[in-house]
Amino acid sequence: MNKDLRNQCHTILPGNQDESPAEHFQKMAQWCEQNDIKHDIYGEGKLIKSFEQKVADLLGFEAGIFVISGTMAQVTALELVCRQKRNPIVAMHESSHITRFERQGYQLQNRFNVLPVGNMFRPWTRKELQAWPDEISAVLYELPMRELGGQLPSWDELRDIKQHCQLQNIHLHMDGARLFETAAYYEKSYQEIAHGFNSAYVSLYKGINGLGGSMLLGDKAFIELADMWMKRQGGNVYHRTPYVVSAAMQFDERIAMMPALFERTQEIYSLISDFPQLAVNPTRPHCNMLHLILPLSYEKTVELCEKLATQKGIWLGNPQIAQHPDQSVIEWYIGDNLLKMDNEQLREVFQLIVGQI
Numbered sequence: 001m002n003k004d005l006r007n008q009c010h011t012i013l014p015g016n017q018d019e020s021p022a023e024h025f026q027k028m029a030q031w032c033e034q035n036d037i038k039h040d041i042y043g044e045g046k047l048i049k050s051f052e053q054k055v056a057d058l059l060g061f062e063a064g065i066f067v068i069s070g071t072m073a074q075v076t077a078l079e080l081v082c083r084q085k086r087n088p089i090v091a092m093h094e095s096s097h098i099t100r101f102e103r104q105g106y107q108l109q110n111r112f113n114v115l116p117v118g119n120m121f122r123p124w125t126r127k128e129l130q131a132w133p134d135e136i137s138a139v140l141y142e143l144p145m146r147e148l149g150g151q152l153p154s155w156d157e158l159r160d161i162k163q164h165c166q167l168q169n170i171h172l173h174m175d176g177a178r179l180f181e182t183a184a185y186y187e188k189s190y191q192e193i194a195h196g197f198n199s200a201y202v203s204l205y206k207g208i209n210g211l212g213g214s215m216l217l218g219d220k221a222f223i224e225l226a227d228m229w230m231k232r233q234g235g236n237v238y239h240r241t242p243y244v245v246s247a248a249m250q251f252d253e254r255i256a257m258m259p260a261l262f263e264r265t266q267e268i269y270s271l272i273s274d275f276p277q278l279a280v281n282p283t284r285p286h287c288n289m290l291h292l293i294l295p296l297s298y299e300k301t302v303e304l305c306e307k308l309a310t311q312k313g314i315w316l317g318n319p320q321i322a323q324h325p326d327q328s329v330i331e332w333y334i335g336d337n338l339l340k341m342d343n344e345q346l347r348e349v350f351q352l353i354v355g356q357i
Helices: 003-007 021-035 044-060 070-085 128-129 155-167 190-194 220-232 242-247 251-272 298-312 337-339 341-354
Strands: 063-067 089-092 113-116 140-141 173-177 199-203 214-218 279-281 290-294 319-321 328-333
Touching: 003 298, 021 242, 044 063, 044 190, 044 199, 044 214, 044 242, 063 070, 063 220, 070 089, 070 140, 070 173, 070 214, 070 220, 128 155, 140 155, 155 173, 173 298, 214 220, 251 290, 251 337, 251 341, 298 319, 298 328, 298 341
Parallel strands: 089 113, 089 140, 140 173, 173 199
Antiparallel strands: 063 214, 199 214, 279 290, 290 328, 319 328
16 A cells, blocks of 8 residues: 555554654664764674674574575575585475565575475474475474464474474574564563574564664574675675664663563454454464454455545555455554554544444
């Protein structure tokens, strides 16, 4: 939908609060002054090195490296594993970002081959991975699975996958774009969740709300090799400082907010239950995101969203096509906006939606 239309709305439901560039840059400047921040030079500098190690320590990895994009980080990591094992086969769910949103880069650049694992509508299991008779070099697991409304495997299922990959010498890589949103559900530390993964990627702009960028995490030898390949691909930008400062200055605060966001998500589920015309996926929250399912076609939902935006100043989000032609989906990340909205105001929004069905 039209981004300009979103910007005209005074009530935006999904996501975190937007700051203007001037507001955000001002906060960055103040934080830099308070902490005597100096620019990195091609990734070398006190701030970036300490932040890389901070994130690595939080997840229990030996080392980490800032990478300008998650797209570059993940396919490079998986390709390196395949090179080392001389086997180009990687297994992942068909909803993975690599297969759905990266314009088939892994395939057209001859990086590796992908085996789809599991059912497209639910998290995959160890048995579904074992159904492939092929020798597999690496497996990617996304925690949580965005295209499934933020679903997560059970702790026992995740443990089984970790054990299987270890026994079969399969490199287990985590797509942790939204990893920080998972601890409240699992009631585990990030180290416990990441334990058993050989490498991981985390985003610095999704839940953390930074300007952009990512971290790739693993053992020191793997990260040193990945560092060389990021440079070979043009990822060696002169100053990473803006991205690192933007993430680092709010990192601890954002991590500390995650339990409250999960609790708010549970409250929103309770509110939605009062409106039987609406449904959610998953049926109970796994993290602070959900898919709101409307009993309207995609085209009618677009009309509904545009009407609420233009007439009421309310932004519901971007509709998506659902499997059923008379249904549609809107992804909600429960962030600052819905955390601050009181229940009565949100209930009024649901009533407006239902009134158009």
